[in-house]
Amino acid sequence: xxxxxxxxxxxxxxxxxxxxxxxxxxxxxxxxxxxxxxxxxxxxxxxxxxxxxxxxxxxxxxxxxxxxxxxxxxxxxxxxxxxxxxxxxxxxxxxxxxxxxxxxxxxxxxxxxxxxxxxxxxxxxxxxxxxxxxxxxxxxxxxxxxxxxxxxxxxxxxxxxxxxxxxxxxxxxxxxxxxxxxxxxxxxxxxxxxxxxxxxxxxxxxxxxxxxxxxxxxxxxxxxxxxxxxxxxxxxxxxxxxxxxxxxxxxxxxxxxxxxxxxxxxxxxxxxxxxxxxxxxxxxxxxxxxxxxxxxxxxxxxxxxxx
Numbered sequence: 176x177x178x179x180x181x182x183x184x185x186x187x188x189x190x191x192x193x194x195x196x197x198x199x200x201x202x203x204x205x206x207x208x209x210x211x212x213x214x215x216x217x218x219x220x221x222x223x224x225x226x227x228x229x230x231x232x233x234x235x236x237x238x239x240x241x242x243x244x245x246x247x248x249x250x251x252x253x254x255x256x257x258x259x260x261x262x263x264x265x266x267x268x269x270x271x272x273x274x275x276x277x278x279x280x281x282x283x284x285x286x287x288x289x290x291x292x293x294x295x296x297x298x299x300x301x302x303x304x305x306x307x308x309x310x311x312x313x314x315x316x317x318x319x320x321x322x323x324x325x326x327x328x329x330x331x332x333x334x335x336x337x338x339x340x341x342x343x344x345x346x347x348x349x350x351x352x353x354x355x356x357x358x359x360x361x362x363x364x365x366x367x368x369x370x371x372x373x374x375x376x377x378x379x380x381x382x383x384x385x386x387x388x389x390x391x392x393x394x395x396x397x398x399x400x401x402x403x404x405x406x407x408x409x410x411x412x413x414x415x416x417x418x419x420x421x422x423x424x425x426x427x428x429x430x431x432x433x434x435x436x437x438x439x440x441x442x443x444x445x446x447x448x449x450x451x452x453x454x455x456x457x458x459x460x461x462x463x464x465x466x467x468x469x470x471x472x473x474x475x476x477x478x479x480x481x482x
Contacts, residue, residue: 186246186423190221193413194239194250196232201317201346202364206281206411207251209443213434214427228345231255231320231481233266240268244418249277249427254322254410257466261474262320262481270467276459277413277424278431281449284384284408285326286365286391288377292356298381298400301360305336312338315358317346319481325470326362326383326407328477333402353377364409365448383407388448408450410466412459424456 193211197203204224211222227235232255239250260270268274287298293312295301305312316324319342331338341358343349346367353361353368354376361368365388371377372391379394385406387396397405413431415424432453434440441451454462473479 186426187218187220189247190223191218191246192223192225192242192248194225194227194235194248196228196235196250196252196255197226197317198228198345198347199226200367202283202366202409203251203253203411205366205447206283206444206449209440210280210431210434213437213440214430217430217433228318231259231262231318231324233259233263233320236270236274237267239414239416240273242416244275244416244420246415246419246423246427249413249415250274251280252412252414254408254466254470255318255320256412256414257463258322258325258470258474259320260467261471262325262479271460271463273417274414275417275419275421275424276456276463277415278428278456279452279454279459279462280411280413280431280435281444281451282408282410283364283366283449284382284388285322285362286368286372286382286388286394286448287330287360287362287380287397288353288368288372289360289380290353290356290358290377293359293378295380296378298397298402301380302334302336305331305334305338309337310339312336312360313341313358314338315349315352315361315363316340316342317349317363318342318344322407322409323349323362323364325473325477325479328479329407329473330362330397330402330405332473332477333405362407369448390446390448410462411449412463414459421456428454428456 242248
């Protein structure tokens with residue numbers, strides 16, 4: 176009888192499915208596509224992207240949690256995976272127990288951008304306008320529970336303002352609404368807003384990371400603008416269904432680390448603002464635990480809810 180090592184060596188023996196919780200064209204898609212192509216080369220089997228958008232990423236997570244744990248189904252989760260545990264009153268899966276961590280692929284700061292319908296051109300002006308007109312300023316998100324949703328709620332609490340949330344089904348429709356002036360602003364993943372900022376179609380107010388972005392050196396951080404301790408990064412991680420053999424999750428973790436270390440991959444993704452990681456399964460598990468604690472406090476303090 177073949178032991179675990181032999182089983183892992185035979186893996187994968189058919190196409191691997193990578194579930195994406197949001198529609199094509201969003202920040203998850205932008206990192207998943209080049210990653211899947213490189214993994215396919217290394218694994219010798221197709222890596223197929225399966226899009227299952229809806230309900231803030233919970234539909235995709237439920238699907239992945241129930242998949243057969245044989246190493247042929249994985250999911251790319253975003254920071255919303257940790258947020259949803261506190262935001263939704265009842266999830267059809269356990270955020271930690273129903274998944275096996277594989278790798279933290281990348282981090283990505285958010286870019287606070289205003290549309291043509293926003294008068295404010297700086298964060299202080301935004302705060303002043305929001306205080307003068309409570310609830311009148313609208314912010315878009317890529318869906319309930321998305322980082323773009325909770326980051327704006329977090330900001331509202333920190334700045335002492337009230338804004339109105341308008342959720343969309345993914346980053347692409349959210350950005351389209353922003354470009355059309357349907358909403359005033361968004362805390363969006365840098366990768367999807369950056370091209371429109373460079374084209375002059377959106378005006379940047381701030382970045383949410385702990386340092387300025389190299390491609391936007393003149394755009395300050397929230398902390399520089401007087402919003403203390405405000406650091407929010409989106410993140411992109413690969414999980415497997417609980418029960419997936421450790422030999423498989425560890426091997427895939429090593430393959431991902433090798434891919435994100437490749438100069439061409441780094442150049443492609445870093446140009447869009449991604450900060451590549453490629454962690455061990457244990458490091459990802461610790462990261463998710465810390466994020467669960469952090470976002471539970473933000474949800475509680477902000478009073479955020481699913482609209």
